[in-house]
Structure formats: C-alpha cells, structure tokens
Amino acid sequence: MPSTRARAWWSKAVRGLLVVPLTVLVTTGATSASTAPAAGADAATPDRLRYDVALRSDLDGSHWTGRQRVSFSNVSSRPLREVYVRLWGNGEDTCGPPGSPRPVEVSHLRGGTADQLTENCTALRIVLPKPLARGQRTVLSFDVSITVPQRNSRFGREGAFRFLGNALPVLAVHDTTGWHLDPYVSTGESFYALASDFHVRLDHPSALKVPATGHTRTSPGGPGRTVTHSTAHRVRDFAWAAGPFRTATETSPGGVRVKMYWAPNTPAAGVRLNRQDGVAAVDRFGKEFGRYPYGELDLVMTKDFGGGMEYPGLVLLGTTEDGSAVVHEVAHQWWYGIVGNDQYGSPWLDESFAQYANARFYGWDTRACWSEVDWSSEDAAITNSMAYWSTHPGEYHLVYTAGPCALADLERTIGADTMRRLLRLYAHDHWYGISTTADFKAAAQSMTDHDLTPFWTEHRIR
Numbered sequence: 001m002p003s004t005r006a007r008a009w010w011s012k013a014v015r016g017l018l019v020v021p022l023t024v025l026v027t028t029g030a031t032s033a034s035t036a037p038a039a040g041a042d043a044a045t046p047d048r049l050r051y052d053v054a055l056r057s058d059l060d061g062s063h064w065t066g067r068q069r070v071s072f073s074n075v076s077s078r079p080l081r082e083v084y085v086r087l088w089g090n091g092e093d094t095c096g097p098p099g100s101p102r103p104v105e106v107s108h109l110r111g112g113t114a115d116q117l118t119e120n121c122t123a124l125r126i127v128l129p130k131p132l133a134r135g136q137r138t139v140l141s142f143d144v145s146i147t148v149p150q151r152n153s154r155f156g157r158e159g160a161f162r163f164l165g166n167a168l169p170v171l172a173v174h175d176t177t178g179w180h181l182d183p184y185v186s187t188g189e190s191f192y193a194l195a196s197d198f199h200v201r202l203d204h205p206s207a208l209k210v211p212a213t214g215h216t217r218t219s220p221g222g223p224g225r226t227v228t229h230s231t232a233h234r235v236r237d238f239a240w241a242a243g244p245f246r247t248a249t250e251t252s253p254g255g256v257r258v259k260m261y262w263a264p265n266t267p268a269a270g271v272r273l274n275r276q277d278g279v280a281a282v283d284r285f286g287k288e289f290g291r292y293p294y295g296e297l298d299l300v301m302t303k304d305f306g307g308g309m310e311y312p313g314l315v316l317l318g319t320t321e322d323g324s325a326v327v328h329e330v331a332h333q334w335w336y337g338i339v340g341n342d343q344y345g346s347p348w349l350d351e352s353f354a355q356y357a358n359a360r361f362y363g364w365d366t367r368a369c370w371s372e373v374d375w376s377s378e379d380a381a382i383t384n385s386m387a388y389w390s391t392h393p394g395e396y397h398l399v400y401t402a403g404p405c406a407l408a409d410l411e412r413t414i415g416a417d418t419m420r421r422l423l424r425l426y427a428h429d430h431w432y433g434i435s436t437t438a439d440f441k442a443a444a445q446s447m448t449d450h451d452l453t454p455f456w457t458e459h460r461i462r
Contacts, residue, residue, distance in 0.1 A: 042076065042175060042176040043075045043076045043077075043175075044075075044173050044174070044175040044194055044434060045073075045074050045075045045076040045080060045173075045174050045175075046072035046073065046074055046075075046080060046083055046132075046171055046174070046194075047072065047073055047074075047075045047194050048072060048073045048075070048137075049070060049071070049072045049171060049194065049196035049197070050070065050071045050072075050196065050197045050198075050199070051068065051069070051070050051168075051170075051196060051197070051198045051199070051200070051238070052068070052069040052070075052071075052199045052200075053066065053067075053068045053069075053144075053168065053198070053199070053200040053201065053238075054066045054067055054068075054200075054201040054203075055144065055146070055200075055201070055202055055203065056203040056204075057202070057203065057204040057205070057208070057242065059205055060160065060162070060205075060208075060242075061148070061162040061204060061205075061208050061210075061242030061243065062147065062148045062157070062162060063145075063146070063147050063148070064144075064145075064146040064164070064202075065143070065144065065145050065146070066143070066144055067141060067142070067143055067144065068106075068141065068142055068143075068144045068168070068169060069139060069140070069141040070139070070140050070141070070171060071137060071138070071139045071140075072137065072138065072171065073135065073136065073137045074132045074133065074134055074135070074136055074137075075134065075135075076134060076174070077134045078134075079131035079132060079133055079134075080128065080131065080132040080174075081127065081128060081131045081132075082112075082125055082126060082127050082128060083112070083125075083126050083128065083140070083171055083172070084123050084124065084125050084126070084171065084172035084179055084181060085106065085123070085124040085126060085140075085142075085169045085170070085171060085172070086122060086123055086169065086170055086171070086172050087102075087104045087105075087106070087117070087121065087122050087123070087124060087169055088104075088122055088155075088166040088167075088170075088184060088190070088191065089103045089104035089146065089155050089166060089167040090102050090103055090104050090120070090121040090122050090184075091120065091122050091166075091183075091184025091185075091186070091190070092149065092151070092153070092155070092184070092186060093149065094120035094121060095117070095120055095121040096121075101145075101147065102121055103146065103147050103148070103149050103155070103167075104144070104145070104146050104147075104167060104169065105144075105145045106124065106142040106143065106144055106145075106169060107142065107143045107145075108142060108143045109126065109140065109141070109142045110140070110141045110142070111126075111128075111129070111138065111139050111140040111141060112126035112127055112128050112129065112140055113126065113127045113129075114126055115127065118181070119181050119182075119183060119184075120183065120184065122183075122184050123172065123181050124169075126140060142169075144168075144169065146164065146167050146168075148162045148163070148164065148167075152304060152305060152306060153186075153306065154166060154309040154316060155167050158263070158302050158303075158304055158305055159243075159263065159302075160243050160244055160263075161241065161242070161243030161244075161245070161263055161302055162241060162242045162243055163239075163241050163300075163305070163316055164239060164240050164241060164242070165239040165309055165311055165316065166191065166237065166239070167239070168237075168238050168239075170193055170196075170237065171193075172192075173192050173193065173194060175434075180192050180342065180344070180345075182344040182345075182386070182387075185344070185386050185389075185390045187386075187389065187390055187393050187396055188343070188347055188351075188386050188389060188390070188396065188399075189343040189344070189347065189386075190343065190344040190386060191236075191237065191343045191344070192341075192342040192343060192344060192345070193236040193237055193340075194236070194340070194434070195234040195235060195236055195340065195432040195433075196234070196235065196236070197232065197233050197234065197235075198213065198214060198230070198231070198232040198235060198238045199230075199231055200212065200213075200214070200229070200230045200231075200232075200238060200240075201227060201228075201229055201230075202227065202228040202229075202230070202240060203221050203222075203225060203226075203227050204221075204225065204226060204227075204228065204242060205224060205225055205226070206221075206224055206225055206226040207244060208226075208242045208243060208244065209242070209243065209244065209245040209247055209261060210226075210228040210240055210241065210242050211240060211241050211245070211259065211261045211298040211300050211314055212228060212230040212238070212239070212240035212241075212298070212313075212314065213230060213232045213235060213237070213238045213239055213240065213298075213311055213312050213313040213314050214230040214231050214232025214233075214235070214238070214294070214296070214312075214313055215230065215231050215232070215294075215295055215296050216228055216229065216230045216296070217229050228240075232294070232312065232313060233294075234293070234432050235294070235312035235313065235337070236312055236336070236337060236340055237311055237312060238311075238312070239311035239312075239314050239316075240314070241261070241300045241314075241316070243263070244264075245261035245262060245263065245300075246261070246262050246263075246264060247259065247260060247261055247262075248260045248275070250275065250279055252279045252280075252282055252283045253283055254282070254283035254286055254287075254291075254292070255295075256279075256282045256283065256286070256292050256295065256296070256297055257295060257296045257297070258275070258278055258279050258282065258296075258297050258298075258299065259296065259297070259298045259299070260274070260275055260278075260298075260299050260301070261298060261299065261300045261301065262300075262301040262302070262319070263301065263302040263303060265303050266301050266302055266303050266319050267303065267319060267320055267321045269321045269322075269323075270301070270319040270320050270321050270322065270323045270324060271301055271319065273322070273323030273324075273326075274299055274301055274317060274319060274323050274324055274326045275299070277323065277326050277327050277361075278297070278299050278326045278327075278330055280361075281326070281327045281330040281331065281361055282297055282330055282333070284361060285330065285331055285333070285334055285357060288357075288420065288423065288424065289334045289338075289357075289423060289424060289427045290334070290338070290424065290427050290428060290431065292333060293338070294312065294313045294333075296313055297313055297314070297315075297330070297333070298313060298314040298315070299315060299317060299326060300314060300315065300316050300317065301317045301318075301319040301324065302316075302317075302318065302319065303318070303319065303320075304318060305317065305318035305319075306318055307325060308324055308325035308326070308328065308329045309329070310329045310332035310333070310336065310337070310354075312333065312337045313333075315329035315330065315332070316329075317329065325358075327357075327358045327361045327362070328354050328355055328357075328358040329354075331353070331354035331355075331357035331358055331361075332350060332354045334353075334354075334357075334427060335349070335350045335351075335353035335354045335357070336349075336350035336354075338427065338431055338432060339426070339427050339430045339431065339433070339435055340430070340432070340433060340434045340435065341434060341435050341436070342434070342436075343386075344385060344386045344387075345385045345386075346383065346385065346436065346437055347385070347386055347389065347399055348382050348383055348384075348399050348403045348437075349435060349436075349437065349440065351399045351400060351403065352382065352399055352400070352402075352403025352404050352406070352407060353403075353404075353407065355400050355401075355403065355404040356403070356404035356407040356408065358404070359404050359408065366404075366405055366408035366409075367412075369401070369405040369408065370402075370405050370406070370409055370459075372401075372405075373398070373401065373402045373405065375398075375460070376392070376395055380392070380395055380398065380460070381460035381461070381462050382398060382399065382402050382403045382406055382459065382460050382461055383437050383460070383461050383462045402459075402460075406459040406460075406461060409455075409459065410444065410452075410455065410459075413448075413450065413452070413455055414444070414447060414448045414450065414452075418447050418448060421447065422443060422444055422447045425443065425447075426439075426440065426443045429443070437461065437462075441456060441461065
C-alpha cells in the first residue's frame with residue numbers, strides 16, 4: 001500500500017491541512033527588500049511594532065499571566081487616533097456567558113483608553129491620548145491573562161500538551177480599506193498582521209519544554225522553574241507550546257537550526273519523516289524563494305492534533321505513521337510569514353502557494369488536475385475571501401486543490417524557468433511586506449509577453 005505521500009494529487013492536496021475538522025470549529029536572502037512600506041495616506045499602519053512580553057505559567061501550562069507592552073509608529077500621513085487589539089484567542093468561544101472569564105483577557109491598560117470589546121470579544125478599541133502624527137511613536141501596555149481552552153486546536157490542548165497559537169494579543173491593521181476587524185473563522189484563518197519584533201519571556205515549570213517562535217534560550221527561574229527567552233524579528237505573530245515533549249535538534253545543510261518536539265505517543269516513523277522532510281524543505285524553499293531569515297524552526301508534533309497550523313518559526317503538526325503536512329506548513333514560512341497577506345481577504349495567497357510548493361517538493365503529477373476541479377456556481381473562485389468560504393465550507397478544499405493546480409498550470413503556460421524566477425522575484429519584492437492578488441497578477445504578467453487575461457478568467461483568479 002503506497003504511503004500518503006505518494007497517493008493521487010486530489011486526495012493528498014487536502015490531507016491534514018485544515019487546523020481542525022470543519023464541524024469543530026534566489027539562493028541568497030532578500031532581507032533588505034520591502035522592509036518598510038512607503039508612507040502615505042493609505043499606508044498600512046500602525047507599523048514598526050515591537051512587543052515586549054513577560055508571562056508566567058501555572059504547573060501544567062494551562063494558564064499564563066503577565067504584562068505586555070507594544071510600541072509602534074504611525075506611517076500613514078493621516079493622524080492615528082485609535083488602535084485595535086485583536087484577541088483572537090476568544091474567537092472560538094466568542095464572549096461566552098455573561099460575567100464568565102474569557103480565554104484571553106487584558107486589563108490595567110496604560111497609554112490609552114479602552115472601549116468595549118467588539119467582534120465577539122476579539123477586538124478591543126483603544127483611544128490614544130492624542131492623535132499620533134505620521135512618524136510619531138507611542139507605547140501601550142496592559143496585563144494579560146491567557147487560559148488554554150479544553151479543545152484540541154491551535155489554541156487548545158492535547159493530553160498534557162498545550163498549544164498557544166493566536167493567543168497573544170496583537171494590533172489590528174489599518175490600510176486602504178480601513179481597520180481590519182474581520183470575524184474569527186475556525187475553517188481557515190482570519191489573521192492579518194504586519195511584520196513585528198517580539199521579545200518574550202516565558203516563566204514555566206522546568207518539567208515543561210516550551211518551543212516558541214524566534215531564537216530561544218533558557219535560564220534558571222525560581223525553584224523548579226525555567227525561563228524560556230525568545231527573540232523574533234520581523235515576524236507576523238508569536239506562538240508557543242508547553243508540555244513534557246521529547247526533543248531533538250538538527251542543523252540543516254543550509255544552516256537552519258530545526259528543533260523537534262514531540263509527545264511520547266507520537267508514532268516514531270512519523271517523527272522521522274517530519275524530521276527528514278522538514279529539514280529538506282526549509283533548505284529547498286530557501287533556495288527557491290529566498291534564504292530563510294529566522295535561523296530557527298520548531299516542529300511540534302502530537303498524535304491527535306487536527307492537521308497542521310503554521311506560525312513564524314513554529315508549526316503544529318498532527319502526526320501519523322505517514323508523517324504530516326510538514327512540508328506545506330514549512331512553505332508557509334514564506335507564503336504568509338515572509339510574504340504577507342490578508343489571510344481573511346485572500347487566503348489563496350498563502351494556502352494555494354504553500355500547497356503548490358508542497359506539490360513541487362514531492363513531485364506530484366499535476367498535468368491533469370485542472371480537469372478535476374468542480375465549481376459549484378459562478379460565485380465560486382480561487383480568490384474568494386473567508387467570508388465566502390466560511391459560508392461554503394464544503395468548497396474550501398478548492399483553495400488547496402484548484403489553487404495550487406492553477407499555479408501549476410501557470411508554470412506550464414509561462415515555462416518552468418520563468419515560474420521559478422517569478423516566485424523568487426515576487427518574494428523578494430514583498431519580503432516582510434504585504435501582497436495582494438493584483439500584485440501577483442501584475443508580477444506574473446511582467447514575466448511574459450503572453451497575455452494572461454484569459455488564464456486568470458479560466459482559472460477564476462479574480
């Protein structure tokens with residue numbers, strides 16, 4: 001019986017990639033490109049963010065409390081009078097029963113005046129003491145309380161293991177369309193953030209291993225406790241996990257430190273496959289899209305986690321004997337992580353691109369895959385937002401199937417060498433920045449004399 005890594009394109013394209021079941025829910029780096037957006041009336045802001053966080057956990061990592069500070073600049077020519085803090089960890093439970101504690105709570109705010117929670121308790125408006133002019137910088141700080149929910153998900157738990165994805169409060173983005181206050185979706189992602197710096201101190205029992213975004217090191221804490229320090233530059237989010245993981249570390253031939261964390265009951269064969277493919281993928285994609293800039297990548301593996309979930313420098317992987325979606329999740333380090341996008345507005349820009357990279361890594365035969373695409377209506381399109389997919393969950397697989405298939409067809413249309421140059425230059429031009437569908441279409445058209453308008457129409461890239 002062939003392994004899941006060698007099965008047909010259609011079945012593999014969606015295997016293990018959703019965070020939770022639908023019912024639950026350039027060989028050289030490009031580090032100087034697009035690191036700061038051009039200032040203007042509609043520049044994405046607040047920008048140049050720095051988060052300083054100090055949290056302390058309880059005995060099993062289920063509850064974390066501490067203080068968070070965020071400093072930022074206004075790069076828009078329009079004064080910034082308010083900001084919004086996104087509390088994504090409240091998304092699954094919304095506001096809960098009146099008076100009950102929420103998974104993520106902030107209090108004792110300094111640097112602004114807090115309004116009422118909105119967007120099902122995932123958005124907190126903060127009015128600044130005075131308008132922040134272009135080029136000015138200010139600071140907010142607040143206490144944070146994080147309680148890991150009783151569910152196996154990106155912000156949840158599995159046995160003795162805790163996952164803290166999208167648990168840390170982050171600032172929302174204001175751009176040409178205004179404030180992005182999109183609703184939380186469990187089928188896919190709602191997240192949109194600018195590249196930021198994080199300096200995080202996690203105080204926890206020494207029995208717990210704590211993989212986290214960024215370069216990590218540990219130091220002794222109080223009796224029986226350890227402090228994990230993490231520093232991450234130019235990342236869009238910060239995630240961590242906690243539990244009695246087994247660990248191993250390997251440095252890839254390209255110089256990336258890959259740290260493996262796995263629960264003891266995780267199938268050993270799957271751990272070996274993840275280790276092999278994860279190390280190979282980070283180097284291969286570094287050669288194809290631009291050198292991985294973060295130095296360290298953590299693979300967090302458990303037996304029953306629902307699929308895989310990507311964060312900068314850390315991925316969560318449900319792992320069987322046949323491995324996991326590790327290559328797809330590693331590809332996300334470029335497609336969403338380095339080359340950013342609005343994941344609610346344009347999920348195909350990260351999911352389809354990551355899955356296209358996944359297909360190329362494994363050498364899948366995509367020559368006939370477009371003939372298998374089945375559209376439910378004229379409204380269905382690869383480029384639809386999560387507003388569409390969340391109300392048509394049975395069609396969401398198209399982002400993972402039709403999307404990468406369309407990119408494979410584009411490769412055949414413009415030529416493999418041209419496609420490789422396109423993706424390398426496209427990544428370079430949006431390194432640490434934000435891309436849109438219009439940006440990608442323009443980049444592709446610039447690489448060929450062939451009019452791509454009929455291609456976009458046929459493949460429903462709108």
